[in-house]
Amino acid sequence: MPPEQFQKQLLAWFDIHGRKDLPWQQNISPYRVWLSEIMLQQTQVVSVIAYFNRFVTRFPTVQALAEAGLDEVLQHWAGLGYYARARNLHKTAQLIAGNNGEFPQTVEELSALPGIGRSTAGAILSIACGQSQSILDGNVKRVLTRFHGVRGWPGETKVATRLWRISSEYTPQKRCGDYTQAMMDLGATLCTRSKPRCTSCPVIDGCEAYKLNLTSQLPEPKPRKTLPVKQVFFLVLQDRQHRLLLERRPPAGIWGGLWSLPEFADRQQLRDWCLQQDYQLSEPTELPVHRHGFSHYQLEYIPILATLQNPINYVMEANSAVWYKPSDIHSLGLPAPVKRLLQHNYLEDHDDKND
DNA sequence: AAGTCGGGGAT
DNA sequence: ATCCCAGACTT
Numbered sequence: 001m002p003p004e005q006f007q008k009q010l011l012a013w014f015d016i017h018g019r020k021d022l023p024w025q026q027n028i029s030p031y032r033v034w035l036s037e038i039m040l041q042q043t044q045v046v047s048v049i050a051y052f053n054r055f056v057t058r059f060p061t062v063q064a065l066a067e068a069g070l071d072e073v074l075q076h077w078a079g080l081g082y083y084a085r086a087r088n089l090h091k092t093a094q095l096i097a098g099n100n101g102e103f104p105q106t107v108e109e110l111s112a113l114p115g116i117g118r119s120t121a122g123a124i125l126s127i128a129c130g131q132s133q134s135i136l137d138g139n140v141k142r143v144l145t146r147f148h149g150v151r152g153w154p155g156e157t158k159v160a161t162r163l164w165r166i167s168s169e170y171t172p173q174k175r176c177g178d179y180t181q182a183m184m185d186l187g188a189t190l191c192t193r194s195k196p197r198c199t200s201c202p203v204i205d206g207c208e209a210y211k212l213n214l215t216s217q218l219p220e221p222k223p224r225k226t227l228p229v230k231q232v233f234f235l236v237l238q239d240r241q242h243r244l245l246l247e248r249r250p251p252a253g254i255w256g257g258l259w260s261l262p263e264f265a266d267r268q269q270l271r272d273w274c275l276q277q278d279y280q281l282s283e284p285t286e287l288p289v290h291r292h293g294f295s296h297y298q299l300e301y302i303p304i305l306a307t308l309q310n311p312i313n314y315v316m317e318a319n320s321a322v323w324y325k326p327s328d329i330h331s332l333g334l335p336a337p338v339k340r341l342l343q344h345n346y347l348e349d350h351d352d353k354n355d
Numbered sequence: 356a357a358g359t360c361g362g363g364g365a366t
Numbered sequence: 367a368t369c370c371c372a373g374a375c376t377t
Binding site: 042043044046047079080081082083084085155156157192193194 | 365
C-alpha cells in the first residue's frame with residue numbers, strides 16, 4: 001500500500017475514533033508533550049493520567065520544574081517506577097531553563113538530553129512542533145511488524161533498523177502530530193498485543209499479518225536463551241506381581257489425557273500422596289535425573305522406584321489409576337520420556353527368564 | 356548485545 | 367503466575 005493511502009485511511013480513522021481527550025492533548029506544548037512522553041515510557045496510559053495532572057499542577061512550566069528541588073520532583077513521581085526518568089527529567093528541565101526555556105528543535109539535539117531517546121524526540125517534534133519526524137515505540141513496532149509481516153524480534157538491531165526505515169517511509173509531511181497520535185492510538189486500541197480487532201482496522205486491506213493469519217505470531221517475542229527448567233518427580237511403583245502403577249493425566253496441559261507415571265513437585269508431596277492412598281512402600285530408590293526438552297521449557301524429572309508392600313485398595317483409586325504389566329505398556333501410548341524410562345528399567349530382556 | 360530499572364494491567 | 371507496557375541508559 002502506498003504511504004499516501006496508508007496516511008489517508010489512518011488519519012480518517014483517527015478523526016473519528018482517535019483519542020483526543022487525554023490531559024497532555026490539551027494545551028499542547030513541548031513541555032507537556034515531553035513530560036507525557038517520559039511518563040508514558042514503559043507505563044500504560046491509565047496509570048499516567050493522574051500523575052500527569054498532579055505534576056503539571058505543581059510544575060506548570062519547565063522553569064518551575066527546573067527551580068524545584070529534586071526531592072520534591074521525586075515525591076511527585078513516587079509510585080510510577082523507573083525513577084531515573086524523574087532524575088533525568090529534572091536535569092533536562094534545568095538544561096532547557098538555561099536555554100531560555102526553549103526546547104531544541106532537532107532530533108539530534110533533543111535526543112542528546114538526558115532521558116530523551118530517538119523515539120521520544122520524534123514524538124515531541126511531531127506532536128508539539130508539527131515537524132515530520134517518525135517514532136518507533138512499542139505501539140508503532142507492533143503495528144508495523146504486523147502490517148509489513150516483519151519477522152524476528154524487534155529488539156534485534158537488524159529488525160529495529162528495518163522498522164525505523166518503514167516508520168519513516170510512512171510518516172507524512174502534513175498532519176504529522178495527528179499521524180503520530182494515530183499510530184499510537186491504533187496500536188493501543190485496535191492493534192493490541194492479543195486479540196487485535198482487525199475488522200475495525202483502517203488499514204486492514206494492506207496488512208500482511210492479517211492476510212497470512214499471522215497477527216497472533218507477530219511481533220515475535222524476545223528469544224529465550226536458556227529455557228526454564230521444571231523439575232518433577234515420577235513415582236515408579238510396582239506391586240508384588242511386578243505390575244506398574246499408571247495414572248491418567250488431567251485433560252488439559254502437557255500430555256493431556258495420556259496415561260503416565262504419578263507426578264509430584266517434590267519428595268514430600270510424593271510421600272503425602274502415598275499416605276493418602278494407603279500405599280506402604282519399600283525403601284525408595286532415586287534414579288539419576290533425566291531431561292526432556294519441550295519447545296517452551298525443559299522437563300527435569302527424577303524417577304523414584306519403589307515396591308508396594310500392602311494389598312491394593314481399589315476403592316481409593318477410583319478408576320484414575322491402573323496397574324499394568326510391564327510387557328503390556330507399549331500398547332498404551334505413554335509420553336515418550338515415560339515410555340523410554342519404563343522400557344529401559346523394566347523391559348530389557350536380560351535376566352527375566354523366570355517370571 | 357545484554358542487563359537494569361518498576362509498578363501495574365492483561366491474560 | 368508470566369509477560370508486557372508511549373524506552374533509555376549503562377555495562
